[in-house]
Amino acid sequence: MAGYHFTNVTIIDGSGAEPSKGEVLVEGTRIKALAKDGQSLPSDGAETIDGGGATLMPGLIESHAHISFCDTASLESLGDMPPEEHTLETMKYARIMLEQGFTSLFSAAAAKPRLDVVIRNAIDAGDIPGPRLRAASPELTVTGGLGDVRRSHMYRETFAICCDGADEFRKVSREMCREGVDTLKINPSGDEFVPFARAHQTVMNEQEVAAVTEVAKSRGKMSAAHARSAESVKMCLRQGVDVIYHATLCDEEALDMLEAKKDEIFVAPAIGIMYATAHGEGADWGIDKDHPVAIYFMRELEMCVENMKKLRKRGVRVLPGGDYGFAWNPIGTNARDLEHFVKLLDCTPMEAITAATKLGGEIMGMGEELGQIRAGHLADILLVDGNPLADVTILRDADKLLAIMKDGSFHKRPRAATVAAAQAAE
Numbered sequence: 001m002a003g004y005h006f007t008n009v010t011i012i013d014g015s016g017a018e019p020s021k022g023e024v025l026v027e028g029t030r031i032k033a034l035a036k037d038g039q040s041l042p043s044d045g046a047e048t049i050d051g052g053g054a055t056l057m058p059g060l061i062e063s064h065a066h067i068s069f070c071d072t073a074s075l076e077s078l079g080d081m082p083p084e085e086h087t088l089e090t091m092k093y094a095r096i097m098l099e100q101g102f103t104s105l106f107s108a109a110a111a112k113p114r115l116d117v118v119i120r121n122a123i124d125a126g127d128i129p130g131p132r133l134r135a136a137s138p139e140l141t142v143t144g145g146l147g148d149v150r151r152s153h154m155y156r157e158t159f160a161i162c163c164d165g166a167d168e169f170r171k172v173s174r175e176m177c178r179e180g181v182d183t184l185k186i187n188p189s190g191d192e193f194v195p196f197a198r199a200h201q202t203v204m205n206e207q208e209v210a211a212v213t214e215v216a217k218s219r220g221k222m223s224a225a226h227a228r229s230a231e232s233v234k235m236c237l238r239q240g241v242d243v244i245y246h247a248t249l250c251d252e253e254a255l256d257m258l259e260a261k262k263d264e265i266f267v268a269p270a271i272g273i274m275y276a277t278a279h280g281e282g283a284d285w286g287i288d289k290d291h292p293v294a295i296y297f298m299r300e301l302e303m304c305v306e307n308m309k310k311l312r313k314r315g316v317r318v319l320p321g322g323d324y325g326f327a328w329n330p331i332g333t334n335a336r337d338l339e340h341f342v343k344l345l346d347c348t349p350m351e352a353i354t355a356a357t358k359l360g361g362e363i364m365g366m367g368e369e370l371g372q373i374r375a376g377h378l379a380d381i382l383l384v385d386g387n388p389l390a391d392v393t394i395l396r397d398a399d400k401l402l403a404i405m406k407d408g409s410f411h412k413r414p415r416a417a418t419v420a421a422a423q424a425a426e
């Protein structure tokens with residue numbers, strides 16, 4: 001029988017339950033059984049993996065991935081990249097995410113229509129290493145919206161797809177479904193670094209949003225929206241958008257509407273990019289902390305923190321996922337969002353981990369089989385050298401990940417020496 005028997009581990013199962021010493025048995029792609037409270041399991045002929053006292057937990061799940069944004073310093077440059085190089089780069093970033101312990105990604109937009117789709121398919125076929133991926137369309141945006149980097153005097157390729165009017169949004173949405181995306185991404189609000197479409201401005205109209213969700217629902221796809229302004233959040237909720245990104249500038253009415261749909265929708269504030277920009281981490285790329293965008297983001301971050309605390313109290317599912325994909329908020333550092341949840345949103349490390357595992361499984365549309373260490377769940381497993389409940393920042397350190405398993409196969413096998421070192425340090 002092909003399988004693995006993890007012994008001598010402390011299990012964080014992703015449900016929010018207290019950690020427990022125990023064992024986990026993996027057979028094929030799934031977790032066959034687990035034992036808690038120091039109990040053991042029969043090996044059933046499976047290969048024993050002595051965890052040496054390490055923490056065993058579910059693979060991390062990113063709710064706002066941009067593996068084709070390639071750590072760019074300027075959105076314009078994404079359009080300059082030829083599709084061949086861009087595909088190889090995206091493949092590289094998929095591997096980087098897996099190496100950092102992210103076994104699933106919910107994409108929040110690709111930079112070209114088929115990038116996520118072909119990378120997802122190649123990963124699923126076992127041709128390249130990478131996390132399980134829900135493939136997104138590029139950002140569908142209006143003329144003069146976030147993502148419209150075109151110029152009137154010359155041709156310039158963009159990373160978004162510009163549409164105006166419900167008919168154009170409907171047509172492009174249908175094309176994206178034809179090309180195989182899982183999620184349609186729209187930009188109903190602006191963003192502060194776009195001079196002609198600011199964060200508080202709502203630039204899509206309701207018919208345009210409705211056209212996209214109509215296509216998504218009819219084809220069994222999900223929809224996700226870049227929605228900073230309160231009005232854009234409300235419009236998305238009225239029209240049945242599934243994932244509300246940012247939601248930073250919510251007013252009381254928007255908070256009420258989010259709460260009313262708390263079992264249907266997901267909110268991911270994308271703290272990473274705001275935090276890094278506000279704190280001047282973009283200085284090497286011309287955005288130091290005195291830059292107007294950085295000063296603005298510091299204010300928006302404060303509003304975000306206030307609103308996310310309220311939403312969490314109201315039972316809305318708030319997920320880490322911080323728009324990693326830019327030069328000063330690079331791909332692979334995504335676990336930093338868990339730290340932001342702990343330091344800024346007053347989450348316990350356990351709550352942050354649960355949001356990145358159990359709730360991650362739910363946003364992937366696989367809550368019944370992904371995101372927890374449970375019998376019958378897919379075997380996406382990390383072995384961590386240390387206790388992330390004592391210090392959640394260790395999840396950012398790939399060297400602390402002794403083993404990374406996806407679908408019951410090791411991407412990183414625990415080396416006997418590493419495990420012994422962990423044991424010795426106890």
Ligand SMILES: [Zn+2]
Binds near residue numbers: 064066108
């Ligand atoms: Zn994004």
